[in-house]
Amino acid sequence: MANENIIVTTTENIPGQNYTVIGEAFGLTTQSKNFVSDIGAGLKNLVGGEIKAYTSMLHESRTKAIERLRDEAANMGADAVVMMRFDSGSIGGDMQSVVAYGTAVKFTD
Numbered sequence: 001m002a003n004e005n006i007i008v009t010t011t012e013n014i015p016g017q018n019y020t021v022i023g024e025a026f027g028l029t030t031q032s033k034n035f036v037s038d039i040g041a042g043l044k045n046l047v048g049g050e051i052k053a054y055t056s057m058l059h060e061s062r063t064k065a066i067e068r069l070r071d072e073a074a075n076m077g078a079d080a081v082v083m084m085r086f087d088s089g090s091i092g093g094d095m096q097s098v099v100a101y102g103t104a105v106k107f108t109d
Contacts, residue, residue, distance in 0.1 A: 007081070010085070025078065027070070029061050031061050062086060080107070084101070
């Protein structure tokens with residue numbers, strides 16, 4: 001997949017690369033777990049500890065958000081995304097929204 005070649009970094013500079021800024025790029029996903037996972041999470045909440053179903057959901061959400069960020073950057077003609085960050089929030093009690101965002105850039109060298 002061509003979008004896998006798009007560099008995504010949390011740094012402002014990519015060593016050895018000069019670039020021009022194209023603009024903001026975003027990748028967003030909203031996910032929820034199924035009813036059975038919610039029951040298991042509720043029971044785990046009573047005794048404490050990691051709720052693996054939700055940890056897995058957040059990991060999957062971040063991966064999907066970066067994938068969509070790469071897609072948007074590619075559609076903008078970018079070679080990379082710099083200063084990538086995540087933001088997340090809950091929607092209702094059982095949905096999680098994750099956005100990956102950064103600055104799409106085009107290499108000049």
